[in-house]
Amino acid sequence: MSGTVFVITGPSGVGKGTLIRTLLERMPELELAVSATTRSPRPGEEHGVHYHFLDDVEFDRRVIEGDFVEHAEYSGRRYGTLRSELEKRIAEGHSVVLEIEVQGARQIAQTMPDAVRIFIAPPSEETLRLRLVGRGTDDMDQIERRLEVAKAELAAQDEFAHIVHNDRLDEAVGELERIVRGA
Numbered sequence: 001m002s003g004t005v006f007v008i009t010g011p012s013g014v015g016k017g018t019l020i021r022t023l024l025e026r027m028p029e030l031e032l033a034v035s036a037t038t039r040s041p042r043p044g045e046e047h048g049v050h051y052h053f054l055d056d057v058e059f060d061r062r063v064i065e066g067d068f069v070e071h072a073e074y075s076g077r078r079y080g081t082l083r084s085e086l087e088k089r090i091a092e093g094h095s096v097v098l099e100i101e102v103q104g105a106r107q108i109a110q111t112m113p114d115a116v117r118i119f120i121a122p123p124s125e126e127t128l129r130l131r132l133v134g135r136g137t138d139d140m141d142q143i144e145r146r147l148e149v150a151k152a153e154l155a156a157q158d159e160f161a162h163i164v165h166n167d168r169l170d171e172a173v174g175e176l177e178r179i180v181r182g183a
């Protein structure tokens with residue numbers, strides 16, 4: 001399994017980050033690539049830990065220099081996976097998890113066909129809304145924008161080899177772990 005890239009995607013609020021945190025505790029040989037973004041840090045988020053927070057000029061410069069393996073605009077902000085984040089972890093013998101939205105996952109499918117791509121699905125669109133409201137990190141305008149994007153993302157789930165339904169958290173983590181260990 002060493003050196004495998006796992007792409008974990010699905011709509012905002014479905015629980016990707018929550019599932020990945022537990023997965024990494026259970027499988028310390030896995031590492032999460034720290035993404036870059038132009039959005040502002042939320043309270044408690046640290047540069048280099050939760051994201052590399054870049055301004056638009058720096059993000060553009062790094063796109064032009066070919067530093068991203070994928071990048072996309074999502075809800076008015078830009079997000080991308082730095083090549084260096086993948087390469088250093090794989091060189092150290094780790095497998096790597098990418099937590100990214102669907103456009104980025106499609107780009108990885110083209111450029112890294114061996115990557116294992118997993119879609120996390122919610123029990124319903126209403127559940128997504130409740131989870132985003134409950135998380136308390138986004139205002140209502142941002143939540144509505146994310147739910148709008150989610151409709152198209154949910155329609156794309158059949159593009160993915162694996163779909164994990166995140167209804168009961170313990171069951172979803174178990175299913176995700178089975179897929180990753182079986183890869």
Ligand SMILES: Nc1ncnc2c1ncn2[C@@H]1O[C@H](COP(=O)(O)OP(=O)(O)OP(=O)(O)O)[C@@H](O)[C@H]1O
Nearest residue numbers: 011012013014015016017018131135166167168169
């Ligand atoms: N199975 C679950 N049952 C109930 N609540 C859940 C479940 N999974 C996650 N949550 C809650 O839903 C909220 C959103 O989860 P999380 O932040 O992990 O989503 P995400 O997919 O990573 O979102 P984003 O893409 O915006 O980063 C959190 O408050 C989390 O605690």
Ligand SMILES: Nc1nc2c(ncn2[C@@H]2O[C@H](COP(=O)(O)O)[C@@H](O)[C@H]2O)c(=O)[nH]1
Nearest residue numbers: 012035036072074079080081099100101104
């Ligand atoms: N294409 C990419 N999408 C990414 C990356 N890192 C995170 N994301 C996705 O963006 C949305 C919003 O994230 P948030 O932290 O503002 O809630 C979510 O779907 C993330 O999975 C990336 O490097 N590339």
